[in-house]
Amino acid sequence: MAYRDLEIDEEMGFQRVGWRLERVGWVVFALIIVAALAGLCGPGPLSSSTTREGSVEVQYDRLLRLEAQVTLAVTGVPEGGELHVTLSSAYLEDVRIEEVIPEPASVETAADHVVYTFAAAADAEELRAVFVAKPERIGRLRGEAGVEGGPSVSFTQYVFP
């Protein structure tokens, strides 16, 4: 459209494309919100996973965010009042363990893993150890958690920036 006395660089074709893209953008925003609520952008319902291997159960999140706290829980059957939980050393290089609940009685380093020893009550049938961790690297993390001399679970996590 031309205006007799208005000097303006209006461009309707461009404007219409812009409006269409704007509306596409709104739909994308809505999809991102839904995905995030479902847990596709970090910890949430679709991200959390539980894997059982024999007597060992590992609960973890598949999708994490850089520097955001997450938990990894290992449940096992204590023997002789103790449970020895192992975590692969390679995994511990990618995350920083902030807290272990309950407090381990001792932590030992082996060739390719670290052993956390927890004291259990004599009649305890199961012990659940929770590791509060912060991922320190973007990308795919591979970890292995289990019970020393028993089964272990391999898991993969993806860390968003």
Next chain:
Amino acid sequence: MDSILRAAAIYAGLLLIMRITGKRSLAQITTFDFILLLLISEATQQALLGEDFSMTNAFLVIITLVSLDIGLSLLTFRSSLLSRLINGTPLVVVENGVPLRERMNKARLSESDIMEEARRTQGLERLDQIKYAVLEKGGGISVIPKQQA
């Protein structure tokens, strides 16, 4: 290195989000727009600085953001296509007292928005006193009154 990449990623991300949100949303028309702006800056701050609160990091981030802005302004100054892409184009929404409805709807602009601006900046009383109203690139509305006979 990390802080430069962070700043660049956030600059690009915010540019895209603001472009999609539309020019009117954050033109600080209502008090809530202003609060929204503060909230957005608050949400950005952590990701921008990470866990590094040193002065070196702060200045690196600031220099990166300002440099990107200078670079972008140079590019948009040279290329009109890029300028239209990033800054948008102005849009005439009232012509000779007649509101252009389709355009106003698309731009989410109501007649009362235009009249508010007409009253505030030109002291006009009715729509038919407006010769042109233009929704500018930045989201503001310019009102040009008809010449008084």
